[in-house]
Amino acid sequence: MDTLMHAPKTAAKNANAPLLEVSNLSTEFATYAGTLSAVDGVSLSLQPGEVFGIVGESGSGKSVTALSIMGLIKKPGRVTGGTVRFKDEANLLDKTPAEMRKIRGGQISMIFQEPMTSLNPVFRIGWQIAEVLQIHREMTRTEAWERAIHLLDRVGIASPAKRAREFPHQLSGGMRQRVMIAMAMACAPSLLFADEPTTALDVTVQAQILDLMVQLKEEDGAAVMLITHDMGVIAEMAQKVAVMYAGVVMEEATVEELFDSPLHPYTQGLLDSIPRKKSRGQSLKAIPGIVPNLLHLPTGCRFRDRCAAAHSACALADPPLQTMPNSTRKVRCWLHHPEPPK
Amino acid sequence: MSQPSQAPAPLLQVSDLKRYFDVKNSLLSGKSGHLRAVDGVTFNVTAGETLGLVGESGCGKSTLGRVVSRLLPATDGEILFEGRDIIDIDRKALLALRADIQSVFQDPSASLNPRMTAFNLIAEPLVIQKIGTRASRRDKVLDLLETVGLRREFADRYPHEFSGGQRQRIGIARALALDPKLLILDEPVSALDVSIQAQIINLLEDLQKRLDLTYLFISHDLSVVQHVADRVAVMYMGQIVELADNEAFYANPQHPYSIALLSALPLPDPTIARKRILLEGDLPDPANLPQGCRFQSRCAHVTDRCRVGPEPEMQEISPGHIARCHNLADIHAPIEQKQTA
Numbered sequence: 001m002d003t004l005m006h007a008p009k010t011a012a013k014n015a016n017a018p019l020l021e022v023s024n025l026s027t028e029f030a031t032y033a034g035t036l037s038a039v040d041g042v043s044l045s046l047q048p049g050e051v052f053g054i055v056g057e058s059g060s061g062k063s064v065t066a067l068s069i070m071g072l073i074k075k076p077g078r079v080t081g082g083t084v085r086f087k088d089e090a091n092l093l094d095k096t097p098a099e100m101r102k103i104r105g106g107q108i109s110m111i112f113q114e115p116m117t118s119l120n121p122v123f124r125i126g127w128q129i130a131e132v133l134q135i136h137r138e139m140t141r142t143e144a145w146e147r148a149i150h151l152l153d154r155v156g157i158a159s160p161a162k163r164a165r166e167f168p169h170q171l172s173g174g175m176r177q178r179v180m181i182a183m184a185m186a187c188a189p190s191l192l193f194a195d196e197p198t199t200a201l202d203v204t205v206q207a208q209i210l211d212l213m214v215q216l217k218e219e220d221g222a223a224v225m226l227i228t229h230d231m232g233v234i235a236e237m238a239q240k241v242a243v244m245y246a247g248v249v250m251e252e253a254t255v256e257e258l259f260d261s262p263l264h265p266y267t268q269g270l271l272d273s274i275p276r277k278k279s280r281g282q283s284l285k286a287i288p289g290i291v292p293n294l295l296h297l298p299t300g301c302r303f304r305d306r307c308a309a310a311h312s313a314c315a316l317a318d319p320p321l322q323t324m325p326n327s328t329r330k331v332r333c334w335l336h337h338p339e340p341p342k
Numbered sequence: 343m344s345q346p347s348q349a350p351a352p353l354l355q356v357s358d359l360k361r362y363f364d365v366k367n368s369l370l371s372g373k374s375g376h377l378r379a380v381d382g383v384t385f386n387v388t389a390g391e392t393l394g395l396v397g398e399s400g401c402g403k404s405t406l407g408r409v410v411s412r413l414l415p416a417t418d419g420e421i422l423f424e425g426r427d428i429i430d431i432d433r434k435a436l437l438a439l440r441a442d443i444q445s446v447f448q449d450p451s452a453s454l455n456p457r458m459t460a461f462n463l464i465a466e467p468l469v470i471q472k473i474g475t476r477a478s479r480r481d482k483v484l485d486l487l488e489t490v491g492l493r494r495e496f497a498d499r500y501p502h503e504f505s506g507g508q509r510q511r512i513g514i515a516r517a518l519a520l521d522p523k524l525l526i527l528d529e530p531v532s533a534l535d536v537s538i539q540a541q542i543i544n545l546l547e548d549l550q551k552r553l554d555l556t557y558l559f560i561s562h563d564l565s566v567v568q569h570v571a572d573r574v575a576v577m578y579m580g581q582i583v584e585l586a587d588n589e590a591f592y593a594n595p596q597h598p599y600s601i602a603l604l605s606a607l608p609l610p611d612p613t614i615a616r617k618r619i620l621l622e623g624d625l626p627d628p629a630n631l632p633q634g635c636r637f638q639s640r641c642a643h644v645t646d647r648c649r650v651g652p653e654p655e656m657q658e659i660s661p662g663h664i665a666r667c668h669n670l671a672d673i674h675a676p677i678e679q680k681q682t683a
């Protein structure tokens with residue numbers, strides 16, 4: 001484990017075999033109005049120990065991407081294509097539900113925005129953590145309970161032995177999220193999905209939780225897929241970033257590249273929309289219009305109707321996610337494509 | 343809507359305002375007590391300005407906004423609007439006041455009746471106040487739709503047929519129907535995506551200029567407040583702990599809580615390596631506040647004086663910049679002085 005400890009901003013540079021490689025993942029939902037592609041051919045790869053951020057506005061497909069990878073899509077949803085390579089596993093999408101349950105909570109674990117919905121209100125929090133250990137680590141009840149108290153202590157909960165006996169509603173929002181993290185880290189996973197882990201929290205509590213995540217990640221060497229709509233959180237936490245819009249990745253880059261020189265007009269628009277010190281006294285450069293209905297995407301590029309740089313090629317065909325020359329950056333925009341349609 | 347432009351007398355003057363809620367303290371003693379949601383708040387708002395009100399969940403921002411707009415009665419204290427008391431007023435005066443002070447809330451879908459069309463939602467305040475004829479109201483509502491950037495054809499749609507940002511535009515149009523002077527904006531963009539948030543912030547700033555509006559802008563987002571506010575007030579556990587001009591506040595925050603809040607704010611710039619000040623300790627029980635400073639349980643600079651009381655009073659740091667802390671001089675002393683002390 002010790003060899004996996006990295007300083008946060010250098011992990012991405014040790015480019016060895018990816019821990020997770022998602023190719024062409026697609027997930028649909030059948031609705032009364034028609035079938036919509038919530039995730040439409042998403043490809044991503046994560047290195048061990050890396051924090052990979054997914055940003056995008058509401059409905060862009062961030063959560064569905066994560067849920068699809070973890071095998072948690074429920075009807076009326078369906079993963080319709082793609083592969084998910086994880087460690088030595090050729091494709092997680094071929095696993096049975098029972099096999100996936102074993103992987104989740106063990107090698108892959110997750111934390112969500114609202115811990116209250118993932119904690120069981122009628123069980124003491126200590127037992128909920130202990131249960132994970134009993135299932136995945138074959139510990140006895142007593143061992144697991146002791147270990148749960150240790151984990152509560154590790155995530156910064158004061159008087160852990162006393163708190164372990166409490167029920168979720170007796171804890172503050174920040175403490176509940178710490179419990180979720182304790183549970184997620186219980187089996188030292190190599191991959192942690194964190195879907196808006198601090199969105200419901202106050203900024204001072206958010207700072208505590210983000211710090212805790214960085215600390216645990218560095219101690220255990222886990223890779224984190226961090227899903228958020230907050231560009232500030234991404235800038236502080238991630239090494240690599242994918243920007244999603246209407247079910248696809250629009251741009252993928254290192255965090256420095258993305259914030260320093262965003263290539264996709266949507267990324268530029270998102271960054272320009274953020275109020276900052278220097279925007280005071282001026283109007284913000286808002287992106288006009290609203291996110292399209294997934295059942296009625298514009299033809300051609302799906303960002304076309306809101307894009308300040310839209311031109312004739314954009315109506316002709318949907319641009320592919322293109323790797324930039326001499327770089328690992330990827331962009332889905334005809335402006336950056338060598339052969340746009342005419 | 344013409345206002346005297348010179349000598350900006352405060353439009354709103356709030357003095358030692360209190361709002362307590364009764365709570366049953368059954369867990370501890372079975373006795374009931376008070377939750378001091380707003381506990382001795384004093385500030386002015388000048389016509390045409392935006393006062394930003396920030397602070398964490400439960401510190402009393404919304405309660406303060408609701409008391410100021412007279413949606414909730416005050417427990418104690420004074421509120422003057424255009425120099426006149428608005429706490430002890432009769433129904434008729436209250437109805438008139440409703441026209442002058444309007445509110446916009448966070449969740450546009452929760453604050454709009456789903457069974458009413460956009461037209462009726464925006465017209466409702468005019469109907470309640472019996473203003474205008476049907477025809478004149480119709481013109482006014484259609485104009486308001488345009489004012490907030492919606493198409494006139496949208497008048498007959500229901501809230502669920504609009505996006506979140508569009509619903510917030512309807513909420514704003516409704517608040518503007520009576521030509522108010524002061525808008526209480528309670529987290530008006532917090533539920534919106536950043537691209538839509540930018541659209542609504544631009545709209546609010548544009549309306550303020552065009553219609554001479556004054557804003558009390560409540561938000562937990564310090565970046566949004568930095569963009570919109572002329573002055574900033576920070577609340578903690580029912581009190582204002584710091585109040586300053588925008589530049590002074592963001593460049594030179596004084597109260598330990600303000601400093602921690604600003605250091606916790608994630609900035610959209612990966613090249614800035616910052617030292618976060620992590621607040622330790624828990625929030626005190628608002629129904630059972632400690633003796634002394636309310637911030638003592640989480641403060642890095644706490645001294646005995648903070649624990650035994652009395653509570654710190656507001657201190658002036660520079661004209662217009664005040665903070666409520668016993669140890670300002672020590673916290674902000676130059677480093678050399680600190681070491682020799």
Ligand SMILES: Nc1ncnc2c1ncn2[C@@H]1O[C@H](COP(=O)(O)OP(=O)(O)OP(=O)(O)O)[C@@H](O)[C@H]1O
Pocket residue numbers: 029030031038056057058059060061062063064065075076077229294
């Ligand atoms: N159970 C479902 N039935 C139908 N559509 C769904 C379902 N779950 C998700 N979707 C659709 O899939 C799309 C992507 O949703 P997803 O939850 O991944 O968005 P997100 O990027 O996580 O957004 P947010 O920031 O709001 O969490 C949305 O358009 C959503 O409406």
Ligand SMILES: Nc1ncnc2c1ncn2[C@@H]1O[C@H](COP(=O)(O)OP(=O)(O)OP(=O)(O)O)[C@@H](O)[C@H]1O
Pocket residue numbers: 363364377379397398399400401402403404405406562628
């Ligand atoms: N009607 C009520 N009865 C009892 N307590 C109340 C009532 N309304 C608010 N409170 C309490 O008053 C305190 C301040 O609440 P308020 O809603 O004003 O906070 P806030 O700063 O607006 O928080 P948020 O950022 O979460 O909106 C909280 O402790 C809250 O629980």
Ligand code: SF4
Pocket residue numbers: 597598599635636637638639641642643644645648654666667668669670
């Ligand atoms: S008065 Fe004391 S406890 Fe309160 S903020 Fe200042 S230093 Fe901290």
Ligand SMILES: [Mg+2]
Pocket residue numbers: 062063064195
């Ligand atoms: Mg989501």
Ligand SMILES: [Mg+2]
Pocket residue numbers: 403404405
């Ligand atoms: Mg509130």
